[in-house]
Amino acid sequence: MGPLKGIKVVELAxxxxxxxxxxxxxxMGADVVRIDRIGGHPMNTQPRxxxxxxxxxxxxxxxKSPEGVEAALKLIDEADALVEGFRPGxxxxxxxxxxxxxxxxxxxxxxxxxxxxxxxxxxxxAGHDINYLAITGALHAIGTKESGPVPPLNMVADYxxxxxxxxxxxxxxxxxxxxxxxxxxxxxAMTDGVPLLLGGAHARLAMGLWRDEREANxxxxxxxxxxxxxxxxxxxxxxxxxxxxxxxxxxxxxxxxKAPEFxxxxxxxxxxxxxxxxxxxFKTKPQKHWCDLMENTDVCFGPVLSLLDAQNHPHNKARGTxxxxxxxxxxxxxxxxxxxxxxxxxxPPLAGEHNHEVLxxxxxxxxxxxxxxxxxxx
Numbered sequence: 001m002g003p004l005k006g007i008k009v010v011e012l013a014x015x016x017x018x019x020x021x022x023x024x025x026x027x028m029g030a031d032v033v034r035i036d037r038i039g040g041h042p043m044n045t046q047p048r049x050x051x052x053x054x055x056x057x058x059x060x061x062x063x064k065s066p067e068g069v070e071a072a073l074k075l076i077d078e079a080d081a082l083v084e085g086f087r088p089g090x091x092x093x094x095x096x097x098x099x100x101x102x103x104x105x106x107x108x109x110x111x112x113x114x115x116x117x118x119x120x121x122x123x124x125x126a127g128h129d130i131n132y133l134a135i136t137g138a139l140h141a142i143g144t145k146e147s148g149p150v151p152p153l154n155m156v157a158d159y160x161x162x163x164x165x166x167x168x169x170x171x172x173x174x175x176x177x178x179x180x181x182x183x184x185x186x187x188x189a190m191t192d193g194v195p196l197l198l199g200g201a202h203a204r205l206a207m208g209l210w211r212d213e214r215e216a217n218x219x220x221x222x223x224x225x226x227x228x229x230x231x232x233x234x235x236x237x238x239x240x241x242x243x244x245x246x247x248x249x250x251x252x253x254x255x256x257x258k259a260p261e262f263x264x265x266x267x268x269x270x271x272x273x274x275x276x277x278x279x280x281x282f283k284t285k286p287q288k289h290w291c292d293l294m295e296n297t298d299v300c301f302g303p304v305l306s307l308l309d310a311q312n313h314p315h316n317k318a319r320g321t322x323x324x325x326x327x328x329x330x331x332x333x334x335x336x337x338x339x340x341x342x343x344x345x346x347x348p349p350l351a352g353e354h355n356h357e358v359l360x361x362x363x364x365x366x367x368x369x370x371x372x373x374x375x376x377x378x
Contacts, residue, residue, distance in 0.1 A: 001343040002029020002333075007174065008362075009033070010075050011056065011083040012096075013041050013351075016154075017162035017190070018085030018113045019052040024167045025081075026055030027333035027342050033358050035072055036060045038378075040351035051330035053348035059359065060352025060378060067377035069095045071359075077105050078362050080177070081170045085113040088123050098185045108183040109173035113166045115157070117189030129154035132161065132190040138198055144215045161193030216268070218242065224275035225250070225265065228304055235287035236304035239278075239294075250299045254281060352378070 007030040011022040019034075026032040038060045040047065047053055059075070062068040073096065076082055082101065084091055091097045091112075098110045115132045116122040122135075130151045133139035138157075143150035166188035177183045195202075204210035204217070216222040225247055226240045241247040247265050251257045261274040282290065287303050294301040305313060311322045311329050323332045326347040333342040355378055359369050372378045 003337055003340040005029040008079045009081045010079040014085035015043055017158045018083055020159050020163035021166040022083050023052050023055055027345055032056035034058045036351035038062050047348050047350055048326040049328050050348055054325060054345040057354035057358050058349035058351055059355050062377050063094050065377050067372060067375045071372055071377055072096060075362055076101050080174055081109040081111055083111045088118050102183055106183060107177045109170050109177060109186060111166050111170045111186045113162060113188050115190045118187045129157040132157035132194060136191055136194040138194050141220055144221060157190040157194050160197055162190040165193040224271050224278055229278055229282035231287040232283055233286040237287060237290050238302045238304055240300040246298050246300050253294055253299060
């Protein structure tokens, strides 16, 4: 099931955005086979619990043996796409670089996931989400004047600017290969993806509508009408009535239509006083009171929920936004398709769990499989 049924993907086991990309492809019906180390990845200590490892099967191959490398190449020969997330040069040293693979499989889309890209002064350096956000301007823009830059977990670079862009690039490459007969390398760098996610800020900056500092703009917490407020019970709410009619509705709900602090909504000089007023008001009642007053209206309101509480919100429950796989609550496949809906994802595999099953399906005979076992290649 799923719109990618019939697409075959080989994934070299890794962490973070590479597995996330493979999960997205697998969720949509692609046959994803992960090549694991024998014994599993040292950082994947509870593989059944990691949602990013779902929706694929696993073979465990020793890529330090010639027989193991050849087995991996035979799998790649059958694939539409490959996903790898090593530093530049590692796949080449293994004998699995794009030149080798594309010579054998000319339609292969060779997806490479890195933080810094395949070339450039930083390409060989270690890094993490926070560093990729730092050099692209995103981290500078997130936070408050008091807090300084605040990392938004590791969602923006790793998964937004990385894994999603790699999945997009692989699918674009597969479409191209279907029409041209030629595969290619997809160089997905998080430092390339993040600036695209910042397009709105770049547009406002170019138009003179964005100050290049934290907590000074409409969307970064500078505006009183786009932010979070603490309630009397210590819980928080979020509001975002940017549009004048939504802003007016908020004032009506809060009985503030005549309050002078809110007469000039888009004048930054009025924002501090208006924010102080809202802080005082929202601190007088618990979160539930504000939910009862403003949720399901055009105020642009939402309670700030914890990871656990979010699973039980009525909207999320009605849409089936969260699912339970291997006793782990996690996000359901997205987006949703009317004609080719995705199946329920399969649980994350253990390393080598599908050795015989996958190798048999992908063209290995029993004699070859036995020889690979005997040699320690699998």
